[in-house]
Amino acid sequence: MLLGEIDLLPAVGQLFGLSVLAFLVSGTASLGYRWYFREPIPRGLAALFGVAAVALYLNTVGLLGRVIGTPGADPFDAAGIGVDLLTLLVAFVATAPGRRLGDALRTDLATAAGAREVNASVGRALRGVARLSAVELPPAEAIEDMQSHDPVPAEVKSELGGKTLLFPRSSPDALRERLVTRLKEDYGVGYVDAELAADGTVTYLALGSRLSGIGPTLGPGTCAVAVEADPATDAGPGDIVQVWTTPAAASSTAEDADDASPQATTESASPRRVTTAELRATAGETVTLVVDETDAAALSPDERYRLVTLPVSTRADQEFASLLRGVDETLGVVPIPEGSPLGGTTVGDLDSTVVAVRSGRGAIDALPGSERVLEPGDSVYAIGRPDVLRSLEERARSG
Template sequence: MILQSLLGPVDPASALTGLIGLSVLSFFVSGVLSAAYRWYFREPIPRGLAALFGVGAVALYLNTVGLLGRVIGTPGGDPFDAAGIGINLLTLFGAFVATVPGRRVGDGLRSEFTAAAGARELNAGVSRALRGVARLSAVELPAAEDIEDMPSHDPVPEAVKAELGGKTLLFPRANADSIHDRLTTRLKEDYNVGYVDAEIDADGTVTFLALGSRLAGIGPTLGPGTCAVAVEADPASDAGPGDVVQVWTVPEAAPIIPEAAEPPEAVPDGASEAEQPRRVTTAELRATAGETVTLVVDENDADALSPDRRYRLLTLPVAAGTDREFASLLRAADETLGVVELPEGSPLAGVTLADLDATVVAVRDPGGALDSLPAGERALAVGDAVYAIGRPDVLRSLEERARPADAGSS
């Protein structure tokens, strides 16, 4: 009786049906919007935004179909009827409540549909049944604190490690090697990672992960038998990294020779032997910082350069060498250069180069002799230094094979 007196001429059954129907409309609108928002922005939709669109859809219906229908369709209908206003407010409240589960369901369905469509990344876990139906392989990354930095490479930002820590990546089901390649490509393209060293077990868990942004310094680009030396010099104004230069001493009692002039061929009258300019070596210019110049020289000529003496550099009109071009290509490739030395008791002693997974470009024996591009039948010996090119995980595996068994157990 009380409800009938409040509603007046309004039918309670039709009012309840309208309330439920419009709540379902709000649920549907908020769910669809949540799924679309998650797909586009890859994060949950704000609660207020989902509620605004869900309730807005119901309010649009009430102000068009409901209100106009009451005025036009019902003769003598009053748009300001108290019972109608009360039902509208109750309907809007029900629509607001329906947006809460609609937002959750839409966000959850977006994750499941993404996995079924072959998505490669999920923050939340995916059911095993769905993985089997969609034929996906899930790769779980280790926690952020377990992601290591690669030696000889600049570390990746900590924010990248925090974003990758504990994340599950999905790939089309394939063998372990294919998943490893897909994981490496995924991390490089989407997270701006330069180098990836990963080990994946049979169930898709990453047991080891090391990341690096790029090769650090010039050390990895130095060829066998060369080293980098910083000296005080007066380089030519047009000299740049990669140029081949001659290193000349500067007479202590004589002024510096102009850049355009050539070193004197003979000792001036009255000049001592110490004042005579002489050529020390030929080097490659790598970097300049004021009067400090970094040169790449043969390791046998490094002792001839003194940190207490000033030098002058003469640029030679020759093209960059193939070693420099090779170093530039190596920086852009997935592979890198590593040096592995065979200590006493190394299991690799007596193993031929053809049995190694990496590409060997040179071998230096204990006496210092360098064998470039050795044949695959060459057997390794204790004390050899192997210069190999390969992916970081291949080089790390080669280093582990070169260690003696007692060193690995300790």
């Protein structure tokens, strides 16, 4: 049967066949994308793969077949072009169910082969017949936020709440590491603090996206101060600067002094170096500086200062702070109050790496030896995973 110059039955067969081709190509692309990136493929990308496969066929086999197979045929025949456009439209529509099928097939295969996540009842059944460990996460309202870290979005907590994840059977420590890795890779969580019971139930779970603020990067005995200053144009975060008073501020200070002699007035009117600090941030004329605690009182919020940038040199503390932002460990300060069980113990008795101990008198003992005895009033600067630091804080407060 002919429709104009188009044979209707072959055209319908080609339309159906190419729609199936677009369905299979988009489904395969969705399956591969889900396996590699661990997230659903964008709708536009799945449609692009399916329609591109059909367009490739129409531009090669279909168009060349009409020109070569039918001598004298017009490749720009209106009826043929209309059928091709209709085929592309139907192929585009067929990519939507192909995308859904490929994404669902990847999820089903992952659950059957090793298992990414299942509901609680299926997880308990699989633990009895397979060498799998099911980890049950607490409800969304029981998932806490980590201190000194930005909170994760509420949608992530809702997605994780009450979910059961399956892992190969292993020791409790290895199982915890697998859980932390899974949450980071699959759900975009930056930091995880988790405790697991013997049966695989998560008894404590806290999540964080990234370190917030500059507090975690401040060293012992330092603090951040915001002042009004005129920073140099080439000064940037991390640069070492000298803080100088301006002549105007110095002159006003000298005029207010009742017992100032002319010579003292002249000396006070000249710029004076207040301290040396580290530049962390600038917002207009407001500058955030990191200074020693003893020098913080010398900076006045009512005065305007001028900053002089010192030559740039490699600093171990900046490299150390940048490394902390890329690993699981973080820096924590654990105070030892009166009556703490940690009083009288040594640095070697702690489960984390101690980089400094600050005594109650303010003295800093950097990189103390393992025989260093801890006393009430000390503050321990330790490096470790969030769960290790939290355990250390609980030990310090248990008395």
